[in-house]
Amino acid sequence: MPLLIKNGRIITASEDMQADIRIDGEVITAIGRNLPEDGCEVIDANGLLVMPGGIDPHVHLDMPFMGTSSSDSYETGTRAALHGGTTMVIDFILQKQGNSLKDALTEWQGRANNNCVGDYSFHMAVTDYNDETKKEIAHFVDNEGITSFKTFMAYKGALMIDDRQMIGLMEEVKRCGGLVTVHATNGDMIDYLVARHRSEGKRAPIYHYLSQPEVTEAEASERFAAMSRYTGCPGYIVHLTCEGALNAVREAAKCNQHVFVETCIQYLLLDASLYEQDFDGAKWVMSPPLREKKDQETLWAGINQGLVNVVATDHCPFKWEQKLMGKDDFSKIPNGHPAIEHRYELLFSEGVNGGRITANKFVEVACTNPAKIFGMFPRKGTIGIGSDADIVLFDPNEEHTISVNDHHMNVDYSAYEGRKLKGRVKTVVLRGQVAIDKNECRLQKGYGQFIKRSKVTDHI
Ligand SMILES: [Zn+2]
Numbered sequence: 001m002p003l004l005i006k007n008g009r010i011i012t013a014s015e016d017m018q019a020d021i022r023i024d025g026e027v028i029t030a031i032g033r034n035l036p037e038d039g040c041e042v043i044d045a046n047g048l049l050v051m052p053g054g055i056d057p058h059v060h061l062d063m064p065f066m067g068t069s070s071s072d073s074y075e076t077g078t079r080a081a082l083h084g085g086t087t088m089v090i091d092f093i094l095q096k097q098g099n100s101l102k103d104a105l106t107e108w109q110g111r112a113n114n115n116c117v118g119d120y121s122f123h124m125a126v127t128d129y130n131d132e133t134k135k136e137i138a139h140f141v142d143n144e145g146i147t148s149f150k151t152f153m154a155y156k157g158a159l160m161i162d163d164r165q166m167i168g169l170m171e172e173v174k175r176c177g178g179l180v181t182v183h184a185t186n187g188d189m190i191d192y193l194v195a196r197h198r199s200e201g202k203r204a205p206i207y208h209y210l211s212q213p214e215v216t217e218a219e220a221s222e223r224f225a226a227m228s229r230y231t232g233c234p235g236y237i238v239h240l241t242c243e244g245a246l247n248a249v250r251e252a253a254k255c256n257q258h259v260f261v262e263t264c265i266q267y268l269l270l271d272a273s274l275y276e277q278d279f280d281g282a283k284w285v286m287s288p289p290l291r292e293k294k295d296q297e298t299l300w301a302g303i304n305q306g307l308v309n310v311v312a313t314d315h316c317p318f319k320w321e322q323k324l325m326g327k328d329d330f331s332k333i334p335n336g337h338p339a340i341e342h343r344y345e346l347l348f349s350e351g352v353n354g355g356r357i358t359a360n361k362f363v364e365v366a367c368t369n370p371a372k373i374f375g376m377f378p379r380k381g382t383i384g385i386g387s388d389a390d391i392v393l394f395d396p397n398e399e400h401t402i403s404v405n406d407h408h409m410n411v412d413y414s415a416y417e418g419r420k421l422k423g424r425v426k427t428v429v430l431r432g433q434v435a436i437d438k439n440e441c442r443l444q445k446g447y448g449q450f451i452k453r454s455k456v457t458d459h460i
Contacts, residue, residue, distance in 0.1 A: 008045030013364040023389040026431035053087025053390030054344040055370040058312035075445040078118035080408040085344035085425040087390040088119040097128040116448025125150035129165035141176040145452025154187035170233035177455035181236040184220040205281035208330040209289040218244030225252040234258035241267040243298040262310040282323045285333040315340035317411040349421040375453035393427040
C-alpha cells in the first residue's frame with residue numbers, strides 16, 4: 001500500500017516547507033500540498049519535522065580489534081541506529097597486512113550480509129599497499145561499489161601505512177575515481193609518547209589522552225593535505241577533533257583542494273576533563289582522544305564555515321569487561337565508544353535547539369553531505385522525488401534523557417548517561433517501510449541492503 005506522510009514540515013539541506021509526501025514501494029513519488037489520500041496508509045506528521053534519514057559514515061560493527069571485537073553486531077548496531085534516526089551506516093573493512101583486499105571483503109561480507117536491519121556500505125581500509133593491492137583498487141570502484149579507501153597514519157605495526165604507500169595509493173585511487181580517507185595522527189610520535197608514559201609507570205586512562213596531543217593530529221592532517229595536493233586525489237579526514245588540524249584544512253581550502261572533513265558528535269560535546277577520574281575515564285578512551293573546550297568552539301564554527309562537512313560517530317562500542325582489559329595499562333584499553341543511536345538527536349538538540357546551527361545545516365552534515373561525498377546522492381541523504389524513502393519524523397520539542405536503561409546498543413553503559421535532550425525521533429521510514437514506530441522496531445535483520453556507491457568524481 002502506498003504511504004502518505006501528511007501535514008509535516010519538510011526540512012532538507014536547502015528547503016523548509018509544509019507539504020505531504022507520497023511513497024510508492026521504496027521511493028518518494030510525490031511531494032506537494034494536500035495530496036490525495038486514496039488507497040494510502042496515512043501517517044499524520046502534524047507538528048513534526050520531516051527530515052531525511054541520517055547517514056553515519058563512520059561506524060565499526062562486530063570488528064576484531066585489540067584482541068577483542070566491538071560489541072554491536074550488524075543487527076544490534078543497525079537497529080540501534082534506526083531507533084536514533086540513522087537509516088544507513090558505512091562500516092570499515094580492514095585488510096590484514098599480507099593478505100588481499102578481496103579476502104578482507106569476503107570476511108566482512110560473511111559477518112554483515114543478511115544481518116543488517118538498516119542499510120549499509122563499506123569503506124575499504126588499506127593497511128598494506130603493494131603491487132598486488134594496487135591491482136585490486138579498480139575492481140572495488142568499478143564492480144563492488146566501494147569507492148572510498150581508508151588509511152591509517154597511526155597504529156604502527158598493525159594498521160599504519162607509510163607515506164610512500166600513501167602516495168602510491170592516492171595516485172591509483174585518483175586514477176580510478178575514488179576517495180582516500182584518513183585517520184590523520186602521527187603514529188611515530190604517539191608510539192614514542194605511549195612508550196615513555198608506560199616506562200614512567202603512568203598507566204591511567206588520562207595518559208591515553210596525554211600520549212596524543214593536538215600537535216600529533218595537526219601535523220598529520222597537514223601532511224595528508226600536502227600529499228592530496230601533490231597527487232590531486234580527493235581526501236577526507238575522519239574524526240577531526242581540534243583547532244590545529246582544522247587550520248591545516250583551512251590552508252588546503254585556500255588552494256581549492258578537495259579535502260573533506262568529518263568530525264564526530266563526541267568532539268563537539270565532550271571534553272578531556274572526563275579523563276580526570278579513575279578508571280571510569282576508560283569509557284571515553286578513543287583515538288583521537290577528546291580535546292578541550294576551545295576545540296569544540298572551533299569545530300562548531302567549522303561546520304558553519306563549511307570546512308567541517310560531516311558529523312559522524314566512530315561508533316565502536318566495548319562492554320565494560322572489555323574496557324577492563326586495560327585496567328593496569330591505558331594502552332590496552334580497547335579504543336572506542338558507543339554513539340550510533342544518539343548522533344541524530346544529540347546534534348539536533350545541541351546544535352539546532354542550542355542555537356549553534358540551523359535545521360538545514362543539521363540535515364546537511366548528518367544526512368546530505370555523507371551521501372554526496374560518498375557517492376549516493378540523490379538516492380540517499382535527501383527528500384526528493386525518486387529518492388529512497390528514508391525519512392525521520394521528529395518532534396523538535398520533546399524532552400528526554402539518555403540512559404543505558406533504555407538504549408538499544410549492545411553495551412552495558414552509556415557514554416552520555418543522564419544527558420538531557422530536547423528533540424526526539426518519533427517514526428522512521430526506511431525504503432518505504434515503517435522501521436521505527438512508538439519506540440518499536442518493525443523490521444527484521446536482513447532488510448538492510450548493501451548500497452553500491454558511485455565514483456566520487458561523479459559528484460564533486
Ligand atoms: Zn574509526
